[in-house]
Amino acid sequence: MKEQLEVTLTNIRTALDREDIALAQKLLNKLHPADQADAISDRPLQEQTEMLPNLNVDNAADVLEHLDEDEAAEIAAKLPLETLAGLLDEMEPDEAADILLDLYEERALAVMEKMVSTDNVRPLLEYDDDTAGGRMTTQVPILHREMTASHAITYLRNSKPDSENHYNLYVIDKDGRLLGIVGLRELITAKPVTSIEAIMNSDVISASVNDDQEECAKLMSHYNLMNLPIVNQSNQLVGVITYDDLVEVIEDEATEDIYALANLSADSDLDVFSPVSMMITRRLPWLYVNLGTAFLSAFVISRFEATIAKIAVLAVFQSVVAGLGGNAGTQALAIMVRGLALKQLEFRHIWRALGRELVIGMLHGLAIGIAVAGIVYLWRGNPWLGLIIGLATFGNLLVAGVMGTLVPLTLKHFHQDPALASSILVTGITDVIGFALFLGLATLYLPYL
């Protein structure tokens, strides 16, 4: 099945390259909207805006939902107003709102005027993209407390079926306040005359519209929730975050952590084919920060220039000490950052974590320090040089473990992103300490070298 899909995708690309739009369209129509989105996602914008309106409206709306947000925004900016309005009407309210928010205000207003209904979308335009309100959909299957099970089923039968999967039904009172939750399964297996209130579970976990999307994702993944109901300040049910949003948030957060650890701005919008200008603005500032730490190290080394002038071989090995420390520090850091992200670790564990890293650092220091000392002694034939570099490596690996633990925990404690800046701080510190330890010891024992 997967191979067949690959063949079809290749055929579509070949047809498009040959400008055989009709064939491409025919092949495209056979695919799932998620694959249609893949097929057109790396084509020129011109082609995308030509092809999209030729799919049936349902499909085209699905394709827009499956595209990256910035790709969808680019296409939406080019489509004829009527076409776009028709598509937005078919889309999930939260996805439609995302696209509207990415349009120029004038165009967004014009499109909304041509839409059949904006009731579901309009409230979503108020919320920040990364809050519960920005992620939620407003299409919520609602039951009232006084209904019976058979009423509820008839009511569901007559209501417009949702395109998102809502298998939890939310129970509200007459003021719209969230009271409880009923599974569709409990509903159909209940006796028809049972009241909803009797079968609902009132122990319902919810979040508030202004909560951060990451907090919502953590709630959902912690309690294994498929959907998370979202309430306003008066506890009125205003929307629901579904499991597919959860998956997106988890992927985005992982992307941000990976970027932050690689000294990139923690911004999940950035991807391999983001505009070059965006790449530069997310990467270059961190290279300047790195420039700063690099010159700090250079300054430390310059304090030992006289020593190096006497024994040039020190320049050969100084980076070994610094580099190993940086590497070990990054290892400790990655485990801490992931532990914090997955909530396996809190600030109160700091002593336990530090103690462990001290032990690990010492064992690493012994294992690597002895190896380094041995190699340098064998290569250069000077036991003192071997001893000094071995000691410096031991010390720096100890520092690396401690810093890899302390820096992220401290940042987290002061409500900063523990991933961001941690990496540059840890390697900056292990560089400085590594150079200072090795060159310092060498200066002290200069007569023996």
Add this chain to the structure above:
Amino acid sequence: MKEQLEVTLTNIRTALDREDIALAQKLLNKLHPADQADAISDRPLQEQTEMLPNLNVDNAADVLEHLDEDEAAEIAAKLPLETLAGLLDEMEPDEAADILLDLYEERALAVMEKMVSTDNVRPLLEYDDDTAGGRMTTQVPILHREMTASHAITYLRNSKPDSENHYNLYVIDKDGRLLGIVGLRELITAKPVTSIEAIMNSDVISASVNDDQEECAKLMSHYNLMNLPIVNQSNQLVGVITYDDLVEVIEDEATEDIYALANLSADSDLDVFSPVSMMITRRLPWLYVNLGTAFLSAFVISRFEATIAKIAVLAVFQSVVAGLGGNAGTQALAIMVRGLALKQLEFRHIWRALGRELVIGMLHGLAIGIAVAGIVYLWRGNPWLGLIIGLATFGNLLVAGVMGTLVPLTLKHFHQDPALASSILVTGITDVIGFALFLGLATLYLPYL
């Protein structure tokens, strides 16, 4: 609500520290099993095995499911046989199988003899932990093609309710082969006499028992599936992977990528509180690899020892060039690795990706190269030294972008994990090229320095 939970968790810890087990137990019983798991997860093993059997069986089984796999395994190894058997009977078959697989074989067999039913669990013991078969649950809600909607509802009403959320019902033929899927919602909104075959969707996406769990997760997230049915070679339905497994797989894969980029074994079982011995076996081998690349750099520098002996200041700046290259290479690498993981990028994009990184590398090279040249000139007053370091930085940043792109794409092309080893290769190469460029240029223009 969150604050209240924190208070309760702290009170439980305080009670346990005071050895007031009764109070701890009372507080614990009020919590959701996910939070109960949190509350006991960092307590001594002795305490955990004492507390767990005192919860009611349903809750205790849930707590075991919410604990980390290795924590659950440790507790399972200590619990009395009968207690453990009772808990495993209540657990999801896939989670129970995971625990059984972690026990010594003798103990596993003894426990299974005491369990009420092992029919659901036994088939799962054959599959690898990271395959579809290892992840799936065997509790699948099944309908037969010849049923009517009202038959199906009666059938569901009489069947034992599942604890996992199955809202998609799978339709099979008389040989157990997967034919289609019916949503619970479609079922209850269909006319009672409609046949299941008429309302089922036969375009059902499935995976095979031996497929990699990562592939399954990608299918689910690509097509926004809540559940993924798993079939054997004869297309017989044998299980289903649910959305909560999907979330776990996505988190595990992100953890592995983060670890791999930090030069750690890509193994999501490793966390902040893993045994020290495990920490060392996952980290130390990579430090030895790093030792190799560090001495490779040292060897390159040693070729220029004569130059450094004449002009010691080169030792001060050599690491600036290498370090900036390593940093820029890691940035490019992180974006590529994430793009490959999220399938935004394939090998056929290699020329486009390389072209972009060449442009970005040149712009970074100009921006950083000029800055480095300026700082060195101002600091040392030697324009030639500034020029040389600026040129070397420019060249190394270009190399960094190219290597950050080529290395992961090439590894992926040869079916290797693009994250693993990429980082050490890219920084190894930028180190060697950085030192060689700077010291080589310095040797060429020695008279001017």
